[in-house]
Amino acid sequence: MSYLLDDDSKMLRESAERFFAGLESPKLLRQRRNARDLSGEACVAWDGMVELGFAGILIPEEFGGVGLSGRAGIQISEMMGRTLATGPFLSSAVMAATALSRGNNRLLKTELLPAIAAGTVVALAAEETARHHPYSISAAARPEAGGFRISGRKIAVIDGNTAEKLIVVARIENTDRLIMLTVDADAVGVAISARMGLDSHPQVEITFDDVRTAEADLICDPGETRPLLDRVYDAGRLHLAAEMLGAAQEAFDRTIEYLKTRVQFGRKIGEFQALQHRAAILFGELEIARSTVLKASATQSADSISLAKARVSEIAKHVAGEAVQMHGGIGVTDDFDIGFFLKRIRAASELLGDSAFHAERYAGLQGL
Amino acid sequence: MSDLNSFRGEVRGWLAENCPPEKRGPMREDDHCFGGRNWQFKNEAQRVWLDRMARRGWTAPEWPTGYGGGGLTGAEAAILREEMTRIEAHPPLTSLGIWMLGPALLRFGAEEQKRKYLPGIVRGEIWWAQGYSEPNAGSDLVSLQTRAELVGDEFIVNGQKIWTSYGHKADCLFGLVRTEPDRPRHEGLSFLLIDLRTPGVAASPLRLISGSEHFSQIFFDDVHVPKENLVGTRGRGWDVAKYLLLFERQMIGGMKAGETIRLSEFALKHLGQEALRAEPLLRARVAEFDLEMAAFETLVERYGEEATAGVALGAKSSMLKYFGTELNVKRHELMLSILGTAGLNLDGGDAKTALDWLGALANRIGGGTSEIQLNVVAKRVLELPGS
Numbered sequence: 001m002s003y004l005l006d007d008d009s010k011m012l013r014e015s016a017e018r019f020f021a022g023l024e025s026p027k028l029l030r031q032r033r034n035a036r037d038l039s040g041e042a043c044v045a046w047d048g049m050v051e052l053g054f055a056g057i058l059i060p061e062e063f064g065g066v067g068l069s070g071r072a073g074i075q076i077s078e079m080m081g082r083t084l085a086t087g088p089f090l091s092s093a094v095m096a097a098t099a100l101s102r103g104n105n106r107l108l109k110t111e112l113l114p115a116i117a118a119g120t121v122v123a124l125a126a127e128e129t130a131r132h133h134p135y136s137i138s139a140a141a142r143p144e145a146g147g148f149r150i151s152g153r154k155i156a157v158i159d160g161n162t163a164e165k166l167i168v169v170a171r172i173e174n175t176d177r178l179i180m181l182t183v184d185a186d187a188v189g190v191a192i193s194a195r196m197g198l199d200s201h202p203q204v205e206i207t208f209d210d211v212r213t214a215e216a217d218l219i220c221d222p223g224e225t226r227p228l229l230d231r232v233y234d235a236g237r238l239h240l241a242a243e244m245l246g247a248a249q250e251a252f253d254r255t256i257e258y259l260k261t262r263v264q265f266g267r268k269i270g271e272f273q274a275l276q277h278r279a280a281i282l283f284g285e286l287e288i289a290r291s292t293v294l295k296a297s298a299t300q301s302a303d304s305i306s307l308a309k310a311r312v313s314e315i316a317k318h319v320a321g322e323a324v325q326m327h328g329g330i331g332v333t334d335d336f337d338i339g340f341f342l343k344r345i346r347a348a349s350e351l352l353g354d355s356a357f358h359a360e361r362y363a364g365l366q367g368l
Numbered sequence: 369m370s371d372l373n374s375f376r377g378e379v380r381g382w383l384a385e386n387c388p389p390e391k392r393g394p395m396r397e398d399d400h401c402f403g404g405r406n407w408q409f410k411n412e413a414q415r416v417w418l419d420r421m422a423r424r425g426w427t428a429p430e431w432p433t434g435y436g437g438g439g440l441t442g443a444e445a446a447i448l449r450e451e452m453t454r455i456e457a458h459p460p461l462t463s464l465g466i467w468m469l470g471p472a473l474l475r476f477g478a479e480e481q482k483r484k485y486l487p488g489i490v491r492g493e494i495w496w497a498q499g500y501s502e503p504n505a506g507s508d509l510v511s512l513q514t515r516a517e518l519v520g521d522e523f524i525v526n527g528q529k530i531w532t533s534y535g536h537k538a539d540c541l542f543g544l545v546r547t548e549p550d551r552p553r554h555e556g557l558s559f560l561l562i563d564l565r566t567p568g569v570a571a572s573p574l575r576l577i578s579g580s581e582h583f584s585q586i587f588f589d590d591v592h593v594p595k596e597n598l599v600g601t602r603g604r605g606w607d608v609a610k611y612l613l614l615f616e617r618q619m620i621g622g623m624k625a626g627e628t629i630r631l632s633e634f635a636l637k638h639l640g641q642e643a644l645r646a647e648p649l650l651r652a653r654v655a656e657f658d659l660e661m662a663a664f665e666t667l668v669e670r671y672g673e674e675a676t677a678g679v680a681l682g683a684k685s686s687m688l689k690y691f692g693t694e695l696n697v698k699r700h701e702l703m704l705s706i707l708g709t710a711g712l713n714l715d716g717g718d719a720k721t722a723l724d725w726l727g728a729l730a731n732r733i734g735g736g737t738s739e740i741q742l743n744v745v746a747k748r749v750l751e752l753p754g755s
């Protein structure tokens with residue numbers, strides 16, 4: 001494995017950098033939040049991302065995607081973090097695409113993967129607990145002829161408010177068996193509600209009331225659901241780590257700029273050693289964070305992904321907190337952008353397992 | 369690429385045949401070979417291993433073959449390192465000559481100096497020590513006062529060095545002396561090589577809090593040093609020293625003192641899974657530390673790969689020194705917690721942990737303290753204002 005960016009990564013990084021830099025995302029985020037706009041439309045640069053091929057980045061070419069390795073794709077998430085860009089990349093292009101392409105339902109792949117690559121939003125409705133417990137699923141799948149009836153409640157469904165299709169994880173009634181299957185977002189019995197989130201992203205809750213599904217909607221064999229769910233989550237975790245890395249790097253760079261310009265006591269505040277040392281430590285931590293993300297993207301192993309999600313979450317939170325502090329009053333002013341980085345990092349650190357979850361998972365993998 | 373693959377195959381085969389079994393596995397104190405005029409090999413394997421590696425120039429893999437080095441490219445040297453790590457081969461030589469003086473000579477030395485010193489360094493014939501620090505010049509190294517006055521063909525050296533690692537055992541010293549007392553501080557220093565057998569040199573050991581006789585103080589009383597022993601330009605010694613400090617920081621940061629197994633493994637070995645789970649807070653600290661350490665190791669790996677690919681690390685090496693040594697202290701503190709009172713017995717088998725902990729504290733100071741590393745990053749990497 002290598003830490004150096006391969007050609008695909010470099011190319012993607014450049015095009016993502018160019019594209020997201022032009023979006024003024026913080027401004028749009030602020031507007032959307034102020035208007036309590038939960039449509040998900042206002043600041044979605046999704047069309048542009050689709051045009052650049054980002055929506056199909058992980059989808060094999062035979063299904064209409066770009067077919068890049070999981071390694072290069074993180075460049076997009078990192079740049080989204082840097083600019084606070086939003087759009088159903090993580091949900092649809094990363095997690096749903098992973099679920100479908102790693103599953104074994106060929107018909108579903110043929111139907112949905114090209115659609116995702118063309119911009120259709122598919123979201124994963126799996127989580128039920130506010131803290132991340134991947135297998136603690138009580139949504140029930142009641143078998144009936146030719147399919148299942150699904151009932152249950154899902155929370156924190158990323159982009160669930162704009163999705164056309166949902167990927168639902170449920171438990172076959174009176175068994176331990178999990179299934180993963182697709183459901184139309186507008187199917188009878190599906191109720192979607194959204195509230196404004198801390199990071200100005202919608203917080204989406206979805207209830208399923210005796211929703212009719214067909215066996216043909218199963219993404220994988222029931223026995224494969226857990227490992228597939230792990231893969232899907234791991235893909236999402238890696239991208240969240242990359243996004244946090246980008247956001248933290250940007251918050252840090254802006255802070256260093258501020259240390260070089262803000263004058264107090266007749267000097268640049270960056271001359272104060274108390275701040276210099278803290279800045280130097282943050283720099284080193286960010287270098288470490290970047291290395292863990294590069295390693296996780298190159299190996300795609302469960303332990304390296306948990307390592308990255310755990311460490312980057314902690315480091316990004318540290319960086320964001322320090323960034324606010326070193327800006328003084330303006331750091332806690334809503335008109336100023338730093339707070340948006342802080343909030344997105346906080347949210348991303350909680351999604352798909354926080355640092356405690358991933359430290360525990362990593363420890364388990366080490367036999368501790 | 370296929371060239372590198374065949375090189376790897378060749379290295380692997382050669383190591384399998386030539387690295388004695390005694391020179392593989394976890395390093396203990398006694399496994400270090402410092403070399404030098406009076407070196408007593410700890411065993412035959414140590415002698416054989418050094419001899420075989422030195423013949424191939426692989427004690428200094430990237431130095432030109434003309435000076436006894438291995439003449440390997442960065443990528444080949446990386447393969448050699450990887451293959452040695454794979455079989456846990458010990459470094460054949462622990463040498464400041466290889467890590468520091470050699471690179472200084474290659475960059476700043478005269479042709480004659482390279483020919484005179486480099487081959488001996490490769491073969492471990494001279495034990496070199498590093499003489500920078502003085503009682504009143506530690507972090508603020510440029511204020512050092514040891515004088516070297518040119519009289520005829522010789523420098524006459526007077527003054528004192530302190531904290532010199534192995535100065536009381538080494539054969540020769542490379543270091544900084546003040547040759548131009550009237551010039552501004554940075555411009556009055558020169559890089560000089562001093563044979564410690566010269567009359568007027570008196571070196572005595574200083575004990576570390578770990579009990580190890582690691583460093584020393586050295587007094588110079590009218591010591592005559594031939595003027596050919598000056599490396600680089602007179603008055604420009606600071607440039608040489610600064611260049612070398614980068615190597616030192618990288619090295620200290622990347623090395624793992626003491627036990628090299630994961631902390632979780634250490635905890636499982638000493639307490640077992642059940643006892644550890646019965647103490648969730650201790651287990652959590654171990655787990656957190658393992659993560660921090662594993663994350664730091666990805667940085668070491670990345671910087672290593674970048675260096676091999678020709679990206680200069682520069683002042684970022686201070687980050688390796690800072691995190692590497694800080695984590696090492698933390699690790700040993702947790703190891704002591706795991707051992708409990710069993711770790712307090714200085715005569716038992718577990719004594720090593722306490723001593724390594726004390727050694728880890730010293731590593732946070734030697735080679736530039738943690739605070740100085742942060743200053744370097746703030747100034748040189750982040751380019752923050754002020755001095």
Ligand SMILES: Cc1cc2nc3c(=O)[nH]c(=O)nc-3n(C[C@H](O)[C@H](O)[C@H](O)COP(=O)(O)OP(=O)(O)OC[C@H]3O[C@@H](n4cnc5c(N)ncnc54)[C@H](O)[C@@H]3O)c2cc1C
Nearest residue numbers: 498499500501506507531532533730733734735736737739
């Ligand atoms: C194990 C070991 C091996 C060594 N080996 C060698 C060797 O082989 N050759 C050699 O020449 N030297 C060697 N040294 C010396 C080492 O380089 C010095 O000890 C070190 O640079 C610190 O200098 P000092 O001891 O004078 O402490 P000081 O410089 O007096 O530092 C005291 C405290 O003040 C802090 N401080 C100082 N300046 C600043 C500043 N600007 N900003 C913030 N904080 C500051 C320091 O971080 C430290 O905490 C060794 C030291 C150790 C511990």
